[in-house]
Amino acid sequence: MAEDQQMDRLRRLRAARGTGATRVEVYVPGKSGGQGGGPQYLTPKGGGGHAGAMVALLLILVIAIGVIGAGGYVLHQFHSSVGGPRREVRFVVLPGETVSSIATKLNQDGLVSSGFLFQLYYRFNGGAGNIEAGPHLLNTDMSMQQVADALRQTPPAPPPVDHSQDYNILPGHRAEEIATDLAAGGAVSYNDFMYQVRHGTFHYWFLTGLPPGAGVEGFLYPGLYHLHKHFDAHTLVNMMLANFGAHFTPAMHARAARRHLSVFDIVTMASIVQRESSIPVVEEYIAGTYYNRLANSAVVGNRLNADPTVQYALGYRPQEKTWWERNLSQTQTGSAISPYNTYLNPGLPPGPISEPGASSLHAALYPAPSQFLFFQAFGKDNKTHFCVTLDCQNNEAGVTVN
Numbered sequence: 001m002a003e004d005q006q007m008d009r010l011r012r013l014r015a016a017r018g019t020g021a022t023r024v025e026v027y028v029p030g031k032s033g034g035q036g037g038g039p040q041y042l043t044p045k046g047g048g049g050h051a052g053a054m055v056a057l058l059l060i061l062v063i064a065i066g067v068i069g070a071g072g073y074v075l076h077q078f079h080s081s082v083g084g085p086r087r088e089v090r091f092v093v094l095p096g097e098t099v100s101s102i103a104t105k106l107n108q109d110g111l112v113s114s115g116f117l118f119q120l121y122y123r124f125n126g127g128a129g130n131i132e133a134g135p136h137l138l139n140t141d142m143s144m145q146q147v148a149d150a151l152r153q154t155p156p157a158p159p160p161v162d163h164s165q166d167y168n169i170l171p172g173h174r175a176e177e178i179a180t181d182l183a184a185g186g187a188v189s190y191n192d193f194m195y196q197v198r199h200g201t202f203h204y205w206f207l208t209g210l211p212p213g214a215g216v217e218g219f220l221y222p223g224l225y226h227l228h229k230h231f232d233a234h235t236l237v238n239m240m241l242a243n244f245g246a247h248f249t250p251a252m253h254a255r256a257a258r259r260h261l262s263v264f265d266i267v268t269m270a271s272i273v274q275r276e277s278s279i280p281v282v283e284e285y286i287a288g289t290y291y292n293r294l295a296n297s298a299v300v301g302n303r304l305n306a307d308p309t310v311q312y313a314l315g316y317r318p319q320e321k322t323w324w325e326r327n328l329s330q331t332q333t334g335s336a337i338s339p340y341n342t343y344l345n346p347g348l349p350p351g352p353i354s355e356p357g358a359s360s361l362h363a364a365l366y367p368a369p370s371q372f373l374f375f376q377a378f379g380k381d382n383k384t385h386f387c388v389t390l391d392c393q394n395n396e397a398g399v400t401v402n
Helices: 002-018 048-078 099-108 115-123 144-152 175-184 190-199 233-247 250-258 263-276 280-294 307-314 330-335 358-365 390-394
Strands: 025-027 039-041 088-093 134-139 165-169 223-227 374-376 384-387 399-401
Touching: 088 099, 099 115, 115 144, 134 144, 165 175, 175 190, 190 233, 223 233, 250 263, 250 358, 263 280, 263 307, 263 358, 280 358, 280 374, 280 384, 280 399, 307 330, 374 390, 384 390
Parallel strands: none
Antiparallel strands: 025 039, 088 134, 165 223, 374 384, 384 399
């Protein structure tokens, strides 16, 4: 009987191995399978081992997809800019500054999308030791990687110190005065500037038809010029001439032609008017008076009798340290031998005597109509008196304009 029980146990064991049973023996003393007390084999239902493996595989797959997606996002951020309108940013890295601090500032300045990702990038690419201290020129079109690469570069050298100066060329100055001021500031040498004014070659339409030997005095347009040390004299004179060309319009040229005057004539008249006054309405009446003198042979012999032209002829006055004689006498007006002395010579002088501004050029083109032949500029009442006769002028009577 015992032998039969033993054989039955062996058969059960072989059957359990053949069906993939879990080899767990539950032994109850005094009992054996079915009939008596031997080990019992518990067989799982429905293939539970395969299901567990499938769940584990799916979990691993989900984790892998997440890791790949996160890696792709990070790589995309490394190679993308923050977007939006392009902005230039001067970004300063302080000596010894940490990557964390740099990353925070980059994010605050809108240069990277994430300070944390920038730190992560640099941790894997050498750390703060690769960042160069100093000012870096960055922009919002740069990717995070480009920003990182830029911070590794030595910052550009600071721009050179600007040693330039502003020179305000005033209306009514003659070329020698301008040259003196420019030379005092170190912009150009006096001699270089005057050579270009007198002998330089320039190609502008308003310079065509100038008398032989005439320079560009009168065409050096007044205004503010930003110059550096040791500026080229030819370039500077050319700038002034270009400025004149920008202000003397085609309409002004046409107006001169209707008056049967050349641009050179207009500039010459305007340069004299400019020395007499800087008040636009007064300039217009002075220009009108001078044109009346040029047309009158009976009273003034077609002579301008203009004090500024005699001052120009006399030149520099060392006692007064000026190019314009302050106390011009009748002796000087009657004895200064020069083609520029309009007390002795009829008509306009050989050329301009100063650099006229916009209002005096306008006055030369649009003089106030009148019968005046005389005027007293800035009389005792600080007004300009216009008269038909010389006696009227000497008595400061007539029409006052201010």
